[in-house]
Amino acid sequence: MPDFEKTIAARTLTAPRRSGTPRLRGRGAIIWRTFLRNKGAVTGAVVLLAWAGVALFAPRLAPYNPLDLTGISRQGVSPSHIMGTDLLGRDVFSRVLFGARISLAVGLISVATGVTAGSIVGVVAGYYGGRLDGVLMRIIDAMLALPGLLLALVVIAAVGPGLVNVMLAVGVSSIPMYARLVRGSCLSIRNVEYVQAAQAMGGSDGRIMARHIIPNILGPIVVLSTLQVGNAILVGSSLSYLGMGAQPPTPEWGLMTSDGQPYLASAWWMATFPGFAIFSAVMAINLMGDGLRAALDPRSTYR
């Protein structure tokens, strides 16, 4: 990278966000190029796009209806059932394709829930500080007194099993992470000039938080959220595997893996393919998220 680009990168990355200026395009281009140079990240993005396509066009791509009894029970891998059939004779391949819809929805909705709630808690705590900050952070500490999956289980214990409740549970269990990240970033920019200027001009607290603080700490939030979609899919499918999430006959990957487990010795395909689907989707998101983190990290543009 030429030297002048490095200088621009160094300047724009510390400057406040101003949309529509040539500077921002320069920064965007650098981020984009760093991302494209990362083979893992591009592979991840392609696989993820493929899964998104599968989720969108599942009814057209699937050879059978995921709920129909299309063959004999536990029929092995064959041209007519490329991933075999399950206990009831349903086509595993069609069910895996439809499962993409559920898992991607669980990932996106639970992350949206967590990032919204967590960011509000974090920005309020960080901006106002003082006693409110103390109280909010004690609540967050209490949530952190249970490791990830157990916090989600506690939410399920309170609201009952089900797919919608899984999204809620996974979202709630990620609140502490976002709240801490946003609070930390907010503390670091609370007293910079443009925030003081907005205060001096009489901007309301809500406006300052929404228009000046949140947009300027968006980078780390985006990176964390991307990686968190993968984690949300993992935790969500784990809950369904445990019987806390999707209920039969929903074609959910975790539930399908659990259904196949007793027949592992005689019909390995029932549990193996849905599990691989989870793995490939989560791996794609992790690769892409890492690439995004590297591209958005100001230090990495110097390399």
Place this chain on the structure above:
Amino acid sequence: MVAYIGQRIAVLIPVVLLVCSAIFAIMHVLPGDPVQLMLAGAEAGVTTPERIEQLRTSMGLNQPIYVQYVHFIVRALQGDLGESIRFQAPVNSLVDTAALQTFQLSLAGMFAALLIGIPLGIVAGLYENSWLDSLAMLVALLGVSMPLFWLGLLLILLVAIHLQWLPAISGVDLRGLVLPAFTLGFVSAGIISRLMRASLIEALRNDYIRTAMAKGVSRRVVAAKHALKNAWIPVITVAGLQFGGMLSGAVITETVFSRPGLGSLIVKAILWHDYPLIQGAVLVTSAAYVIVNLGIDVLYAWVDPRIRYA
């Protein structure tokens, strides 16, 4: 040091009270009668109005909610977790047995994580950007991307069913612990190896390494005696945090390998609506997690005194 420990414990008091309150609230979030839910879950529909009334009285659910709350907190602080509906037995004894199993599994998982993670991290750090480094990176990536239950099933399929080297179901002997331990430790192995690598690379860049090299000390001795000694500290901390996190992975691992333990107990208790058992098991798990993390904080402050004054 004593002051530091005291200060850490003081911070925990409101946290513990909040956790107790949240656990108390589990039973009261859903609208409807928890007694009927519990009996439907535990005794499969053979409920009579007398049984409902009897359970309501014995659990104190006919009292005002603030009285119930105070009773719950007081009893929890005294270590009395009530009685399980399903097992008709004290929650304490159920949880104690299960906790021992989970502790054993977590220790074995931690051992597996260190056994894989440390050598892999050291090799990756010493031979930066070699194929060994790529292998370590791949293990770390697989660790964070694989669903634990799927990894467990693949291991059962390969090692227990096809090769028949190890049993799939945990029996009394230690051989049954190998696959669950490996499954549970795999995620942490990846994280530990990445950190070991980064920490070692950083240590190798120090001036005293160059000095030692200049004096003619061999590369192997420099790595083992000078670099590794300083690379340990962050690894120990993260390994400790991972140990706490094992409680989370144990829920899945215990279910996959049908092991008795806190995790599988909580899952079953939720499916049965056995509220006293859920509350007791969650409370004990959370207490264990908090105590492990406190222990690590204290250990870290003892190893690195700068922390105490930060």
